[in-house]
Structures are given as structure tokens and as C-alpha cells.
Amino acid sequence: MNQKTRKTSHSAAIMDASRRVFPGGVNSPVRSFASVGGTPVVFEKGQGKTLTDVDGNSYIDFCASWGPLILGYGNPAVVRAVKAQAEKAMTFGAPSAGELVLAEKVMEWIPGLQMLRFVSSGTEAAMSAIRVARAATGRSKILKFIGCYHGHADCLLVDAGSGLATLGNPSSAGVTAGAVADTLTVHYNDRSAVENAFAQHGADIALVAVEPLAANMGLVLPQDDFLPFLRRITQKNGSLLLFDEVMTGFRIARGGAAERYGVQPDLWAFGKIIGGGLPAAAYGGKREVMECVAPLGKAYQAGTLSGNPVAMAAGLATLEEMDRIHALAHIEETGCLLDELVERELAAPVDAGLVTYVREASFFCFFFGQPKAPSDFSEVSRSDFAKFAKVYHAWLDAGIYMGPSGYEVGFLNVLHERADLERLVGVVKATLA
Numbered sequence: 001m002n003q004k005t006r007k008t009s010h011s012a013a014i015m016d017a018s019r020r021v022f023p024g025g026v027n028s029p030v031r032s033f034a035s036v037g038g039t040p041v042v043f044e045k046g047q048g049k050t051l052t053d054v055d056g057n058s059y060i061d062f063c064a065s066w067g068p069l070i071l072g073y074g075n076p077a078v079v080r081a082v083k084a085q086a087e088k089a090m091t092f093g094a095p096s097a098g099e100l101v102l103a104e105k106v107m108e109w110i111p112g113l114q115m116l117r118f119v120s121s122g123t124e125a126a127m128s129a130i131r132v133a134r135a136a137t138g139r140s141k142i143l144k145f146i147g148c149y150h151g152h153a154d155c156l157l158v159d160a161g162s163g164l165a166t167l168g169n170p171s172s173a174g175v176t177a178g179a180v181a182d183t184l185t186v187h188y189n190d191r192s193a194v195e196n197a198f199a200q201h202g203a204d205i206a207l208v209a210v211e212p213l214a215a216n217m218g219l220v221l222p223q224d225d226f227l228p229f230l231r232r233i234t235q236k237n238g239s240l241l242l243f244d245e246v247m248t249g250f251r252i253a254r255g256g257a258a259e260r261y262g263v264q265p266d267l268w269a270f271g272k273i274i275g276g277g278l279p280a281a282a283y284g285g286k287r288e289v290m291e292c293v294a295p296l297g298k299a300y301q302a303g304t305l306s307g308n309p310v311a312m313a314a315g316l317a318t319l320e321e322m323d324r325i326h327a328l329a330h331i332e333e334t335g336c337l338l339d340e341l342v343e344r345e346l347a348a349p350v351d352a353g354l355v356t357y358v359r360e361a362s363f364f365c366f367f368f369g370q371p372k373a374p375s376d377f378s379e380v381s382r383s384d385f386a387k388f389a390k391v392y393h394a395w396l397d398a399g400i401y402m403g404p405s406g407y408e409v410g411f412l413n414v415l416h417e418r419a420d421l422e423r424l425v426g427v428v429k430a431t432l433a
């Protein structure tokens with residue numbers, strides 16, 4: 001499909017009006033296209049793997065609303081479950097059976113997860129996990145990795161990834177020095193920096209928070225011993241280990257990072273897929289840690305819409321449908337197909353160091369101007385983001401939608417086919433030629 005004549009007037013008009021109402025015209029900063037330039041695409045509809053915008057252009061979706069839509073848009077089982085629950089009740093603010101069913105399903109998928117609490121966003125999940133870790137250990141400091149994103153809680157807005165990096169803003173205004181005084185940051189995969197942090201502050205470190213596969217600074221893989229090393233050093237120092245699996249959960253393996261990398265954390269944060277496209281997230285972990293949460297324990301955490309029945313229904317239907325169609329195995333096959341296409345079609349630019357391709361499970365990423373896969377944020381930030389912006393607009397013109405920033409990953413879903421991947425790779429090849 002050639003959409004060189006892609007119309008944008010309706011998107012532009014809506015964005016103009018939106019800029020008077022929302023900061024930057026958007027309700028989440030990356031959506032503003034600040035890092036790729038041009039006018040954001042305003043969408044009207046999604047069906048399967050296809051998005052349609054308000055100007056009538058269509059796109060193959062590789063964004064998946066940033067991860068939740070691993071089954072594509074409008075999966076019939078998910079839509080049916082949502083409609084059925086909506087007719088019964090939107091929310092009770094009281095216990096409902098759906099929470100229990102989804103929790104038990106999540107625990108069936110994630111070995112070692114013994115107790116959890118539903119919340120409404122990944123931000124809340126990570127923020128609450130930190131509070132619980134501090135309550136459980138009686139310690140104040142946390143260690144996070146530069147370029148890893150754990151949502152926008154104050155104490156986490158230190159060298160955070162994607163959205164902030166995109167805006168060239170290593171931290172955020174409005175966050176006090178006090179709020180981040182207990183947050184230590186080191187580079188991802190940098191074991192000696194972690195050792196140094198523990199040598200200096202070990203007795204005060206409540207928690208090490210990590211994206212077990214870093215997917216908010218492009219896609220950065222954990223080096224072989226990195227996660228086992230984090231497990232060992234936290235255990236040795238009496239600190240807890242949090243896997244922020246808001247992005248990777250239910251996606252890199254049925255059992256998440258614990259299964260994929262053979263390392264079990266003390267705490268998990270989940271989001272995105274767990275709500276099947278509606279606002280739901282969760283944090284959880286070992287029973288003795290989670291028993292610190294109110295009303296059992298003294299760590300307070302609450303939510304009007306927590307465990308929202310409609311979101312629970314969407315999440316449950318998504319996980320059940322993933323099992324039914326063996327979604328992860330199927331997507332891995334699609335991923336292998338993408339690997340083959342990249343190897344065949346992009347051999348020359350890859351050899352010339354013009355682009356590096358990284359894939360893990362349903363995540364993929366192209367780093368432009370990189371001769372090899374980056375291992376931390378400082379390497380990622382040396383990418384050619386002007387080139388990304390050029391490829392990005394070529395993707396849009398060719399009918400492909402990805403997250404609008406070079407710090408974001410692409411997402412495969414269960415509906416992608418060879419022709420979609422050919423179009424994706426073809427645009428990269430043509431733009432670099």
C-alpha cells in the first residue's frame with residue numbers, strides 16, 4: 001500500500017483544538033510526536049491488526065496501545081466478556097468474584113507469585129511495590145537503573161526512560177530533591193556499579209527495581225549473569241528484588257521473566273496485558289512481603305476502581321484466549337520470521353553499521369546509526385534519532401503505525417503475517433538505501 005497521499009487534515013484539526021485543552025494536545029507526552037515531528041495521528045477505530053485514523057487512512061498496528069493488545073483490536077472473546085460485565089456492573093467498590101478468578105489465573109501463570117493487589121495503572125503498581133518493600137525491610141533507599149521506566153511516581157523520576165528521554169529531560173520539574181534523595185541510579189547491566197552501590201549503602205537498600213528486559217529505552221537485553229547477579233546481591237544484603245513486568249508480563253513467557261531468565265524476584269509489578277486494554281495493573285510477591293499491605297499490615301494502599309470488574313473481565317478473557325490459541329508460541333514463530341526477513345533484506349545496512357535490530361519474544365527494535373546492540377542507556381542515547389524520525393514518517397506513509405519515538409519498542413501481536421513484516425522491513429530498507 002502506498003499512502004504517499006495520506007490525508008492528515010482531520011487529525012491536524014483535532015490536534016489544534018486539543019492543544020488548547022490538553023498540555024501539548026495529549027494525555028501522555030510521547031503521543032505528541034515531540035520526538036519524531038509532524039502531527040500525531042488521531043485514531044477512530046481498531047479492528048484486528050488494523051488501525052483507522054480520522055482521515056480514513058489505515059495502518060498495520062505495531063504499537064498495541066503500548067503492549068496490552070497482544071491479541072489485536074476487538075478480539076471477539078474479550079469484547080464479549082467486557083460487554084457481559086458492563087451490563088452487570090461497571091464498578092462496585094466492593095469485592096467481586098472476577099478479581100479472584102483473574103488473580104488465580106495470574107498466579108497459575110507466574111510461579112512464585114503468592115499474593116497480589118490489583119491497582120489501576122503500572123505507575124501505581126511500581127509505586128506501591130516500593131512502599132511495601134520499604135515497609136517490609138524498614139529501609140529507605142531504592143536502586144533503579146538508568147533508562148528503566150517504572151511509571152511516574154516522584155521517587156522514580158530519576159533518569160527514567162522513553163517518555164522523559166524522548167523529551168531530553170533526565171528528570172522532571174516538580175519533583176523535590178527530597179523525593180529522589182533515597183533513589184540510587186546506576187546503568188543497566190553494570191554489575192560493578194551495583195556492587196559499589198551496595199558497598200556504600202547496602203544496609204539501607206530496601207529494593208532493587210529492574211525491568212528484567214529493558215523495553216523503555218528501545219530494547220536492551222539483560223546480559224547473561226545480570227539478573228542472577230541481582231538476585232544474589234539483594235539476597236546477600238537483605239534487600240528485595242522487584243521485577244517490573246508491566247511490559248514483559250504475559251509476553252516474554254507464560255511465567256514472565258522468572259521463567260524466561262530463571263530468576264525469581266520477591267516482588268512483581270504487572271500492567272498492560274493484565275487489563276486486556278482497560279485500566280488494570282497489579283503488584284504482588286511473596287506472602288510475607290505482601291502481608292505488610294493494609295489492612296493486614298501497615299503499608300497503606302487503596303483505590304476506588306481497583307479490581308474494576310470490567311477490567312478484570314477484559315484481563316481474564318485476554319489470558320484465557322492467549323492460552324487457547326497458544327499465543328506466545330505463535331508470536332515466537334512470527335518473530336523468527338521477522339528475524340529472517342531482517343537478515344535477508346537489511347544485511348547491507350546492518351553490515352555498514354547503519355542499523356541494529358534487536359528482538360526478544362514479541363518485542364523488536366531498530367537502533368539507527370548503531371553498529372551493535374546497546375547494553376545500556378548511554379549507548380542507546382548515541383543512536384541516530386533523526387534517522388529514526390525519517391523512517392518513522394516513511395512507516396506512516398506506508399501504512400504502518402509504531403510508537404512515535406526511537407526510545408520505544410515495536411510489538412508483534414498474534415495477527416501479524418509475513419506481508420505485514422515485509423512491509424515493515426521494506427520501509428527500513430528503502431529509507432536507508
Ligand SMILES: *Cc1c(COP(=O)(O)O)cnc(C)c1O
Pocket residue numbers: 120121122123124126149150151152211216244245246247271272281
Ligand atoms: C508502561 C510501564 C509502566 C507504567 O504503566 P502505566 O500504566 O503507564 O502507569 C511501568 N513500568 C513499565 C516497565 C512500563 O512499561
